[in-house]
Amino acid sequence: MIAERGPGRFKILDIVAGALAVLALVACSGPATDRIDMMPVPEVFEEGTIDPFVTAPDFDPPELTEVFYATDRKPGTDQQGRLRYLNERGNAIRLGVAQVEPNDPRLTWQDARSISRLRSLGGGFPIRFTGATDFGILDRSATEFFSPKVVQEGGAPANEVFAGKINAWLAKTKRKHVYIYVHGFQVIFENPTLVATELWHFLGYQGAFVAFAWPSTPSRFAYLRDLDTAVGYARHLRILIEYLAEETDAEQIHLVGYSMGGRIVLRALKQLALMHHDLETEEIRRKLRIGHVVLAASDMDREVARMFLADGILEVPEHLTVYMSSRDRVLGVARFLTQRKRLGQMWAEGALSPEVAKYLYKREADLSVVYVTDAEGSTEGHGHAYFRDSPWVSSDILMSFAYGLLPADRGLVRTAEGAPTWAFPEDYVARLRNVLIEVNPEYREAVERAGGSS
Numbered sequence: 001m002i003a004e005r006g007p008g009r010f011k012i013l014d015i016v017a018g019a020l021a022v023l024a025l026v027a028c029s030g031p032a033t034d035r036i037d038m039m040p041v042p043e044v045f046e047e048g049t050i051d052p053f054v055t056a057p058d059f060d061p062p063e064l065t066e067v068f069y070a071t072d073r074k075p076g077t078d079q080q081g082r083l084r085y086l087n088e089r090g091n092a093i094r095l096g097v098a099q100v101e102p103n104d105p106r107l108t109w110q111d112a113r114s115i116s117r118l119r120s121l122g123g124g125f126p127i128r129f130t131g132a133t134d135f136g137i138l139d140r141s142a143t144e145f146f147s148p149k150v151v152q153e154g155g156a157p158a159n160e161v162f163a164g165k166i167n168a169w170l171a172k173t174k175r176k177h178v179y180i181y182v183h184g185f186q187v188i189f190e191n192p193t194l195v196a197t198e199l200w201h202f203l204g205y206q207g208a209f210v211a212f213a214w215p216s217t218p219s220r221f222a223y224l225r226d227l228d229t230a231v232g233y234a235r236h237l238r239i240l241i242e243y244l245a246e247e248t249d250a251e252q253i254h255l256v257g258y259s260m261g262g263r264i265v266l267r268a269l270k271q272l273a274l275m276h277h278d279l280e281t282e283e284i285r286r287k288l289r290i291g292h293v294v295l296a297a298s299d300m301d302r303e304v305a306r307m308f309l310a311d312g313i314l315e316v317p318e319h320l321t322v323y324m325s326s327r328d329r330v331l332g333v334a335r336f337l338t339q340r341k342r343l344g345q346m347w348a349e350g351a352l353s354p355e356v357a358k359y360l361y362k363r364e365a366d367l368s369v370v371y372v373t374d375a376e377g378s379t380e381g382h383g384h385a386y387f388r389d390s391p392w393v394s395s396d397i398l399m400s401f402a403y404g405l406l407p408a409d410r411g412l413v414r415t416a417e418g419a420p421t422w423a424f425p426e427d428y429v430a431r432l433r434n435v436l437i438e439v440n441p442e443y444r445e446a447v448e449r450a451g452g453s454s
Helices: 008-025 109-115 158-170 190-202 222-232 234-247 260-275 281-288 302-310 329-338 354-362 391-403 428-439 441-450
Strands: 035-037 065-077 083-102 126-137 177-182 208-213 252-258 290-296 319-324 367-371
Touching (some): 065 126, 065 158, 065 234, 083 109, 083 158, 083 234, 126 190, 158 234, 177 190, 177 234, 177 260, 190 208, 222 234, 222 260, 234 260, 260 290, 260 302, 290 391, 319 391, 391 428
Parallel strands (some): 065 208, 252 290, 290 319
Antiparallel strands (some): 035 126, 065 083, 083 126
C-alpha cells in the first residue's frame, strides 16, 4: 500500500499515471496509422436487396476517391517532401481534399462496392490515405494573431475553392446533404479522413462528407493534452458549420461526434445556441440547416451536458441522438480519471431521475437516447468504437442520416413500457429493412423484382 512509499499524494499520482496508461492502450482508434480495414457492412445492407450504391456516382479515376477535410492542425512535410498535417495546433482552419485508395493497387472503388459488402470477408476491405491537397486557410477562422500574408497565400480564396468542389459533388448526388465526422482523442490526421471515407462509402456516396481533423495528439498522455484542445477548438467547428451553411448548396448539415469529438460537437452547438438565442427555433434551423447530430461513446461530463441543454442547444439541430453503452471500457477509465459520469455511459437501472425522464419525454421530437449494449457487435474490443464495430449501430446511424427517421420509425423499441429511452430489439434489422422498403421506392422496386419482401 501507499503508506510504505510516503505521502498519499504519490499514490494519487501513481493511480492517475496508471489510468492514463490504460487509457492510452484502449485509445479511441488504435495505433497511429495511414490505413484501416473498413468497418463491417451495416447489416441492413447485408442481404443485398437494399443496395446503398444503386444510385452512387462514379469516381474518376475509379481507383481513387477524395474526401473533404477541414483541419486546424499545423501543416508540415514528411521526409519525401509531401504534405502532412502535424499533431500540433494550427490555430486556423485549413480546407482541402484527402486522397484515399484501396490498399490493394489491383482494386478500384467499384470493387470496394462489391467486396466490402461481404461480411464473410476475413480482414475487412483495407483502405489507405495516399495524400492531401490543401486549398488554404478559411479566412473567417483566422484571428488578429494570424499574419494576413498567411491567410492570403496561394491563388483563389480557399473558401471559394472548397465550396465550389462541394457544390459540384452535390450536383451529382440525389441527396444534397453535407456530413461532418468529428473524431476522438489520440489519433493522427489520416485517421478521420479514412473513417469519413468508410461512412460515406456506406451512404452510397450521397452528399458530401467532411472530416473535421482537430489537433489531437497520439501521446501516452494524450487524454489530458487533448481535453484542453477539445474545449477551445470547438470554435473552429462552429465556424465551419456557419461557413458550410452560408457558402454551399447543402440542404442539411449532419454531424457525428465520436468519443471526445462529442465534446467538441456539443460545445459548437452551445456557441451557436447562445449566438442565436434571440431567434425562434424555426429561424435558427432554417439559417444553420443542421439536421441530425449523433453522439457516439461521448466522453463528456454528463452534468455539463445538462448545462448545455439548459443553454438551448436543442433549438439548433433538427434532432440530437445520444448513444449510450453499459460496457464501454474506455469511458469507464475516463470516468475514473475525472470522477464524473460520462454522457455515453448508460444510467444504472432505476437511476434515471424523474426530472430527467420528464425532460426526455418533453423533448422527444428533438432528442433521443439510445442504449446500444444489446446491439450486435457493440461490445467488440473495448466496447467503445461501436459506431463502426456494430453492424446494427452503424445501420441505425446511417439510416437516420439518410432518411431523418426517429427511433420508433427505425425499428427501435422503448427500453421499458412508456420509457423515454430506446434499445435494439432482436428483430431490429428486419424492422429497419421493412421501413426502408416503404420509404425508398428504389428499394421497394428491388424487392418486387426479386419476387418477395424482406
